[in-house]
Amino acid sequence: MRNNRKLTAVIWDWNGTLLNDVKVSLLSVNEELAARNLPQISENFYRSHFDFPVKDFYQKLGINFSRDNFDEMSRRFLETYFRNLQLATLHEGVEEVLQFLKDHGIRQYVLSAMEQKRLEKMLAGYGIDHFFEKIQGLDDIYADGKRSASEKLIETIHPDKSSTWMVGDTLHDLDVANAMGIHCVLLSSGHQTRERLLRQHDRVVNNYREIKEFFALLI
Structure with a gap:
């Protein structure tokens, strides 16, 4: 019976998890660094150090918020991000996995x-919005994490937490899943490296083929 399943709902992170936008985000970061004559960073450095809250990450790169306004920088970051968005694609296999879960009656949501x-x-x-019963983002543009959004989502959907999984690509996603009281699996091809993820979590997959295989065992 359905209520005996180990998987009844999946909450997806967007940036880095469904959307492969690491290169786009890196371009935005490096543009802010260049504007301050600070050293550019590589994709490997970015993925090895990126973290939430993002303000702390920027400070570690040398940006001084006693001189710079964080809100203004966030606005410029997003302007650059959306200017380069054509470089971002869905991760390979996303639509196949979303359809697979839909075909098995798994409820799906986005938390971002x-x-x-x-x-x-x-x-x-x-072209994937139709897969999701609820899409939950933030009320403003300033990316201070998704704890408040997760609380709103849980209050709205009332999932069976024992059979609900979050799929994310950062340790912050793991923290959010733990705060919601649900399970979590992390994708290692997003904004943080596999090595970083494995230091704190043992359910780490490399790609959507592995995500599909993982969830197939729970259905």
Whole structure:
């Protein structure tokens, strides 16, 4: 019976998990660094050090918020991000896995630190919004994490937490899943390296083929 399943719902992170946008984010970071004559960083450095809250990450790169306004920098970051968004694609296999879960009656949601209207527009633009019963983002553009958004989502959907899984690509996603009281599996091809993820979590997959195989065992 359905209520005996180990998987009844999946909450997906967007940036880095469904959307492969690491290169786009890196371009935005490096543009902010260049504007301050600070050293550019590589993709490997970015994935090895990126973290939430993002303000702390920027400070570690040398940006001084006693001189720079964080809100203004966040706005410029997003302007650069959306200017280069054509470089971002869905991870290979995303639509296959979303359809697989839909075919098995698994409820699906999106939880993101992106502003709500932009998030909805992006999901529609990539043609996958119809897979999700609820899309939950933030009320403003300033990416301070997704704890508050996760609380709203849980209050709205009332999932069976014992059979609900979050799929993310950062340790922050793991923290959010733990705060929601649900399970978590992390994708190692997003904004943080496999090595970083494995230091704190043992359920780490490399790609969507492995995600599908993992969930197939729970259905």
